[in-house]
Amino acid sequence: MGYFSCNAESAIATCDPYNWDSYRKRRKNKNQTKPNKPIKIREFSYTELVKATSTFSAETFLGKGSHGTVYKAFLDQGKLLAAVKKTTHQTNSCNSYNSSCSTVPPEDNEIEILSRVQHPRLVNLLGFCVDPTGRKLLVVEYMPNGSLYDLLHSSSRPPGWTRRVQFALQIAKAVQALHASTPPVIHRDIKSSNVLIDEYWKARLGDFGLALRGHVEDVHVKCTPPAGTLGCVRSTAEKRPGMAEVVEGLKIVSRRIHAPPIWNHLRRRVRRVEEVDRVVDRSEEIVSTVNVLKTVRVGGRRNRKVSSVSRVEYGSETIGWGGDRVMRSKSIGSFGEIKTGSDYFRRKPVGVAVKMPVVKLSKSRSMGVLQSHGLVPYKKRGFVFEFGTESSDSRENDAAPPQQLRPALTYGDEQEDLPEILCNEWGCCHVLFIIADLAAVKPSIGFRPVVYLEALKRIQIRCGSSN
Ligand SMILES: Nc1ncnc2c1ncn2[C@@H]1O[C@H](COP(=O)(O)OP(=O)(O)OP(=O)(O)O)[C@@H](O)[C@H]1O
Numbered sequence: 001m002g003y004f005s006c007n008a009e010s011a012i013a014t015c016d017p018y019n020w021d022s023y024r025k026r027r028k029n030k031n032q033t034k035p036n037k038p039i040k041i042r043e044f045s046y047t048e049l050v051k052a053t054s055t056f057s058a059e060t061f062l063g064k065g066s067h068g069t070v071y072k073a074f075l076d077q078g079k080l081l082a083a084v085k086k087t088t089h090q091t092n093s094c095n096s097y098n099s100s101c102s103t104v105p106p107e108d109n110e111i112e113i114l115s116r117v118q119h120p121r122l123v124n125l126l127g128f129c130v131d132p133t134g135r136k137l138l139v140v141e142y143m144p145n146g147s148l149y150d151l152l153h154s155s156s157r158p159p160g161w162t163r164r165v166q167f168a169l170q171i172a173k174a175v176q177a178l179h180a181s182t183p184p185v186i187h188r189d190i191k192s193s194n195v196l197i198d199e200y201w202k203a204r205l206g207d208f209g210l211a212l213r214g215h216v217e218d219v220h221v222k223c224t225p226p227a228g229t230l231g232c233v234r235s236t237a238e239k240r241p242g243m244a245e246v247v248e249g250l251k252i253v254s255r256r257i258h259a260p261p262i263w264n265h266l267r268r269r270v271r272r273v274e275e276v277d278r279v280v281d282r283s284e285e286i287v288s289t290v291n292v293l294k295t296v297r298v299g300g301r302r303n304r305k306v307s308s309v310s311r312v313e314y315g316s317e318t319i320g321w322g323g324d325r326v327m328r329s330k331s332i333g334s335f336g337e338i339k340t341g342s343d344y345f346r347r348k349p350v351g352v353a354v355k356m357p358v359v360k361l362s363k364s365r366s367m368g369v370l371q372s373h374g375l376v377p378y379k380k381r382g383f384v385f386e387f388g389t390e391s392s393d394s395r396e397n398d399a400a401p402p403q404q405l406r407p408a409l410t411y412g413d414e415q416e417d418l419p420e421i422l423c424n425e426w427g428c429c430h431v432l433f434i435i436a437d438l439a440a441v442k443p444s445i446g447f448r449p450v451v452y453l454e455a456l457k458r459i460q461i462r463c464g465s466s467n
Contacts (some may be wrong), residue, residue: 041115042127044139049073049084049129056086063147063192067106067209072142082126085138106209107136108270113208116139117181121174123196143204145197152192167203169250171195174205176243186212 052073053060062070068087087107104112107128114125127139145151148167152158159167171190178185187208194207199437241249 012304021218038115039118041111044075044127044129044137044203044405046129046131046137046289048075049137049139052082056084065207073139075139080126081142081144082139083123083142084129085140087135087137105136107138109211110138110208111136113117113213115184115213116213117178117185119174119177121177121202123204140206141198141204143196143206144199145201147193148195148197148203149192163201165250165399167195169247169254171205172243172247172250174203178205178211179243184213186214188212199292382413 050056052075055070056069056071058075060071062072062083064070068085069085071086073082073084074080084109087105111125111128118124123143124141125138126141129137129139131137151440160287175187178187185208187205187210189207189210190205194205196204196206353383
């Protein structure tokens with residue numbers, strides 16, 4: 001094991017349990033190539049943990065995973081709240097948890113990795129304990145607001161888009177930090193149940209039982225069979241964006257969500273969704289009986305506008321939607337492609353070049369109605385996407401559960417014509433969906449958000465630096 005432990009009472013005073021100082025120093029030295037040094041972590045006595053969890057009582061029970069149970073622990077006379085992870089398998093057994101059939105138990109792996117990497121966006125390791133049978137228990141930071149999975153799937157008030165974007169950005173930062181560490185850490189099991197929400201309602205990435213340390217070129221990484229949840233995407237790392245790019249993209253999305261003009265505009269457009277409801281009623285029937293559904297863009301291409309979606313094809317049949325037209329679209333100024341480090345020209349004032357790390361403005365584009373296939377309709381708005389459906393989220397608390405707004409978007413063969421703002425804005429949604437429900441997402445998209453989607457979907461098997 002490459003971690004230190006400190007058992008003495010005095011160690012509590014000298015340990016910085018979160019090691020923020022070390023983290024800040026490491027961040028300052030961006031060009032560091034030295035491997036991350038082990039971080040001092042505490043070794044708790046079993047008696048201490050028994051006492052802190054009231055003998056692992058039902059009252060302190062927090063949750064159960066596929067390989068163990070988690071308890072809330074009141075340590076240091078109640079001054080330190082922590083979560084104790086107790087695995088159920090036997091040490092050195094080859095259990096189903098690790099598809100690589102590694103001889104290293106997940107808790108040992110987690111201790112090894114988390115004792116070298118700490119970050120404000122991770123569920124950090126505080127210490128460990130060896131029980132009388134020799135099994136290790138993990139003591140990690142306590143996350144009082146549960147998992148993102150529960151928040152999205154079971155909460156009576158699922159988070160709105162604004163918060164989801166923040167979660168996505170926070171997790172992207174966590175992954176970026178992992179990839180930027182030396183050697184890089186590959187999590188391999190990013191999913192919403194492994195994202196926990198801290199006391200400040202910020203997302204933290206946890207559960208490093210499957211994580212690997214090493215570069216993509218390293219033999220032990222190459223030889224380790226894939227594990228975790230694999231994504232329906234590009235297999236070569238070069239074709240996927242690095243996490244730095246994903247983080248930058250999400251920062252833009254996050255900023256834009258707070259930008260009043262566009263959101264006011266979107267709010268106005270949400271009213272248009274009401275107009276579509278009639279159409280959705282009809283299309284729900286279609287979705288229930290048709291597997292392959294395709295929208296056809298009908299609109300002038302001369303001015304690169306998508307003016308309307310007027311019919312739906314399935315099989316050889318064409319169905320008109322509420323007459324000839326589903327919805328007229330409007331032009332909206334939009335952000336264009338994301339290029340880290342490129343010049344960015346603001347539309348206003350015209351011609352002023354501002355050095356920005358992120359985007360350039362594209363021409364304004366129009367949008368039509370997006371039709372998704374294979375979706376479970378959510379109320380009446382589940383599968384016809386219009387800008388308004390997204391903006392409705394900005395009104396708080398009316399976010400549809402993500403599994404029901406799963407963005408298996410298709411836009412006929414006209415993916416390139418998708419308004420780029422839609423790409424950017426929906427891009428975040430895609431990321432969130434990935435985090436929300438990785439296994440279930442089946443994108444049929446070819447437009448730009450796919451980069452985010454791919455990024456987060458492939459994190460678990462991606463190796464190397466963030467660039
Ligand atoms: N640090 C923590 N603070 C608070 N609650 C936690 C913490 N870690 C885990 N939990 C709770 O315990 C539950 C079980 O966590 P665990 O990591 O063992 O399994 P999981 O991630 O849900 O599933 P799997 O083991 O299949 O990945 C979580 O869903 C969460 O509700």
